[in-house]
Amino acid sequence: xxxxxxxxxxxxxxxxxxxxxxxxxxxxxxxxxxxxxxxxxxxxxxxxxxxxxxxxxxxxxxxxxxxxxxxxxxxxxxxxxxxxxxxxxxxxxxxxxxxxxxxxxxxxxxxxxxxxxxxxxxxxxxxxxxxxxxxxxxxxxxxxxxxxxxxxxxxxxxxxxxxxxxxxxxxxxxxxxxxxxxxxxxxxxxxxxxxxxxxxxxxxxxxxxxxxxxxxxxxxxxxxxxxxxxxxxxxxxxxxxxxxxxxxxxxxxxxxxxxxxxxxxxxxxxxxxxxxxxxxxxxxxxxxxxxxxxxxxxxxxxxxxxxxxxxxxxxxxxxxxxxxxxxxxxxxxxxxxxxxxxxxxxxxxxxxxxxxxxxxxxxxxxxxxxxxxxxxxxxxxxxxxxxxxxxxxxxxxxxxxxxxxxxxxxxxxxxxxxxxxxxxxxxxxxxxxxxxxxxxxxxxxxxxxxxxxxxxxx
Amino acid sequence: xxxxxxxxxxxxxxxxxxxxxxxxxxxxxxxxxxxxxxxxxxxxx
Numbered sequence: 442x443x444x445x446x447x448x449x450x451x452x453x454x455x456x457x458x459x460x461x462x463x464x465x466x467x468x469x470x471x472x473x474x475x476x477x478x479x480x481x482x483x484x485x486x487x488x489x490x491x492x493x494x495x496x497x498x499x500x501x502x503x504x505x506x507x508x509x510x511x512x513x514x515x516x517x518x519x520x521x522x523x524x525x526x527x528x529x530x531x532x533x534x535x536x537x538x539x540x541x542x543x544x545x546x547x548x549x550x551x552x553x554x555x556x557x558x559x560x561x562x563x564x565x566x567x568x569x570x571x572x573x574x575x576x577x578x579x580x581x582x583x584x585x586x587x588x589x590x591x592x593x594x595x596x597x598x599x600x601x602x603x604x605x606x607x608x609x610x611x612x613x614x615x616x617x618x619x620x621x622x623x624x625x626x627x628x629x630x631x632x633x634x635x636x637x638x639x640x641x642x643x644x645x646x647x648x649x650x651x652x653x654x655x656x657x658x659x660x661x662x663x664x665x666x667x668x669x670x671x672x673x674x675x676x677x678x679x680x681x682x683x684x685x686x687x688x689x690x691x692x693x694x695x696x697x698x699x700x701x702x703x704x705x706x707x708x709x710x711x712x713x714x715x716x717x718x719x720x721x722x723x724x725x726x727x728x729x730x731x732x733x734x735x736x737x738x739x740x741x742x743x744x745x746x747x748x749x750x751x752x753x754x755x756x757x758x759x760x761x762x763x764x765x766x767x768x769x770x771x772x773x774x775x776x777x778x779x780x781x782x783x784x785x786x787x788x789x790x791x792x793x794x795x796x797x798x799x800x801x802x803x804x805x806x807x808x809x810x811x812x813x814x815x816x817x818x819x820x821x822x823x824x825x826x827x828x829x830x831x832x833x834x835x836x837x838x839x840x841x842x843x844x845x846x847x848x849x850x851x852x853x854x855x856x857x858x859x860x861x862x863x864x865x866x867x868x869x870x871x872x873x874x875x876x877x878x879x880x881x882x883x884x885x886x887x888x889x890x891x892x893x894x895x896x897x898x899x
Numbered sequence: 900x901x902x903x904x905x906x907x908x909x910x911x912x913x914x915x916x917x918x919x920x921x922x923x924x925x926x927x928x929x930x931x932x933x934x935x936x937x938x939x940x941x942x943x944x
Contacts, residue, residue: 460909461906463912465913466912466913467910467912467913468908468910468911468912468913469908469909469910470906470907470908470909471906471907471909472906473906475904476904476905476906479904480904480906494903494904494905495904497904497905498904498905498906501905501906501908504908504912505908505912506912763910764913874909877909877910878909
């Protein structure tokens with residue numbers, strides 16, 4: 442036996458325990474100091490003679506793959522796992538922009554806000570495209586974006602009802618989400634969204650009111666914070682899962698704590714809300730707004746924000762340290778972004794710039810016409826060809842990170858597409874532990890977690 | 900007498916690859932599709 446190269450141990454002083462995490466298996470073990478010392482002794486020399494109790498401990502370390510067989514090459518396992526997922530064509534993922542029109546005028550928006558709306562001809566082409574694919578897949582996952590999709594909810598409804606019927610007739614799975622600015626998400630729209638199979642919504646508030654209203658304003662500069670937040674309250678109370686995202690930069694991040702405080706005063710159904718602070722990439726068109734964090738800078742403030750939210754009883758979905766198959770659908774063969782002209786793209790950051798970034802289009806008969814070199818640029822990108830990735834301890838958690846950020850000249854980046862987890866892994870592991878044991882213990886009831894003192898191997 | 904050395908299993912490991920012989924289905928393994936870390940794209944995401 443030998444030690445995994447993806448073991449991480451963090452001492453959590455308040456509980457005087459050591460948190461052990463393996464990046465390949467995702468397993469987490471909690472050790473007392475005596476157990477930790479014994480475990481380290483075994484990990485350093487796995488082949489030594491052991492007592493019966495030490496053998497039990499060793500079996501636990503093997504179970505969570507802190508110890509692995511000598512012949513196992515973990516990088517190969519990660520690579521094959523990644524390739525299986527990327528080349529799986531059974532799950533079709535579609536990100537659809539039914540319009541690029543928007544009722545907001547955010548200074549950092551990358552989308553060309555043209556007034557194009559999908560017409561009947563385009564809708565029919567998308568239907569044919571999906572029918573072509575349906576025979577060969579097991580599930581269809583759709584995400585609506587834009588522009589602002591609620592401005593053309595009739596298009597969303599027509600296509601979603603079609604998707605629901607056709608997948609149901611063929612016993613295929615269907616799931617659907619939407620990215621909206623939330624301004625139009627009143628009770629009528631909530632009912633219509635739920636009525637066409639959308640179960641989760643992503644909405645962005647850029648920090649607290651003062652900054653948000655400067656950044657995410659209506660065309661003409663109207664404030665939006667209060668209206669969006671009131672709509673978030675209604676949506677959670679009416680059964681929609683809300684991922685509340687905040688784009689953070691050097692100018693607005695300190696106000697995020699006031700936003701979290703504000704969330705705690707609202708009549709939100711918290712079971713339906715997940716809060717997600719994000720690092721912005723790209724450039725603002727307005728001087729003085731959106732001065733960007735470096736990845737390392739963001740890694741320092743992220744744990745502060747997460748811990749503040751967790752202490753306030755606001756759940757977050759980026760606390761998860763689980764293993765992943767692919768970082769992004771852009772690297773999968775069966776994920777497409779469809780713009781209102783039926784161009785096919787790989788990344789929604791390219792919406793509105795299909796002339797330079799499309800990887801194909803949908804033909805009149807519904808077949809896809811793929812620009813194979815452009816397609817290969819995305820799907821052929823391989824973190825396992827990069828020495829920096831292969832030697833990185835967070836490779837199982839990011840699998841190379843963001844391809845767009847990694848290679849696009851538009852981002853003007855000086856870093857490869859690393860995630861901030863590279864720089865705050867220990868601190869986020871500590872928060873992961875606290876989330877499961879203290880702040881949000883209900884999560885341990887799911888099937889992937891256990892929290893019993895008697896959790897020995899059977 | 901040596902104390903109990905078994906740590907608490909807080910999060911179960913992913914079952915795949917735990918055994919040498921698995922049945923490869925065409926479906927991806929049961930772990931997150933993406934995003935233990937958000938992608939950080941700008942704009943209205």
